[in-house]
Amino acid sequence: MEQELDRPALREYTQVVIQEADRLRSLMEKLLTPQHVPHFSALNIHEVLERVRSVVLAELPEGLLIHRDYDLSLPEVHGDKEQLIQVMLNIVRNAAQAMKGKGTITLRTRITRQITLMKKLHRLAIAVQIIDNGPGIPTHLRDKIFYPLVSGRPEGHGLGLTLAQDFVSQHQGSIEFESEPGRTCFTVVLPLPHSGKQP
Numbered sequence: 001m002e003q004e005l006d007r008p009a010l011r012e013y014t015q016v017v018i019q020e021a022d023r024l025r026s027l028m029e030k031l032l033t034p035q036h037v038p039h040f041s042a043l044n045i046h047e048v049l050e051r052v053r054s055v056v057l058a059e060l061p062e063g064l065l066i067h068r069d070y071d072l073s074l075p076e077v078h079g080d081k082e083q084l085i086q087v088m089l090n091i092v093r094n095a096a097q098a099m100k101g102k103g104t105i106t107l108r109t110r111i112t113r114q115i116t117l118m119k120k121l122h123r124l125a126i127a128v129q130i131i132d133n134g135p136g137i138p139t140h141l142r143d144k145i146f147y148p149l150v151s152g153r154p155e156g157h158g159l160g161l162t163l164a165q166d167f168v169s170q171h172q173g174s175i176e177f178e179s180e181p182g183r184t185c186f187t188v189v190l191p192l193p194h195s196g197k198q199p
């Protein structure tokens with residue numbers, strides 16, 4: 001298909017589609033394997049975010065702006081790339097869907113210091129924020145959106161954030177949100193390797 005397309009932008013989209021199909025197959029295999037162990041390696045969080053950005057822009061090419069506010073000096077995290085792509089994709093897709101495909105999403109990365117994650121104090125961690133200017137999370141859902149099968153959309157399954165939270169905790173990280181009409185911000189914090197304080 002790629003060879004038959006004449007516009008470079010369209011060719012880029014077919015690449016996105018091919019990469020997504022490969023990633024989903026491998027993720028499925030992992031989910032279906034007993035004890036689905038994540039595959040950890042050193043990775044650049046911005047590569048994860050750039051991938052998510054192109055997937056969501058390919059899905060909703062009109063009306064959606066995805067703004068980047070990256071701290072390019074961040075060190076690499078130790079993580080499972082496919083899991084982290086799925087985490088960010090689920091959050092960014094929710095934001096895009098809540099805005100009905102029209103609005104601005106900001107992807108922000110920062111370093112954070114002295115943070116306690118899963119009862120362990122970490123000297124350094126990476127914070128990824130996904131901010132949208134949509135309607136906000138419906139008030140009656142706010143204290144349960146991470147539970148399975150909780151959805152505010154007629155066609156939703158309510159599994160996106162449950163899976164995101166499960167994957168983030170496999171990275172010893174945390175996921176939280178703040179939401180009001182006009183601004184919803186999800187923050188994923190991932191500890192950096194060897195940043196746990198020794199007793």
Ligand SMILES: Nc1ncnc2c1ncn2[C@@H]1O[C@H](COP(=O)(O)OP(=O)(O)O)[C@@H](O)[C@H]1O
Pocket residue numbers: 090094095098132134135136137138141145150151152153155156157158159160161162184
């Ligand atoms: N950025 C957001 N803005 C508004 N609502 C949101 C946002 N993110 C999540 N939600 C709400 O949380 C619900 C649960 O999300 P999720 O677990 O991904 O399940 P699903 O997308 O299948 O509904 C969504 O249906 C939506 O109502």
Ligand SMILES: [Mg+2]
Pocket residue numbers: 090093094159160161
């Ligand atoms: Mg979802």
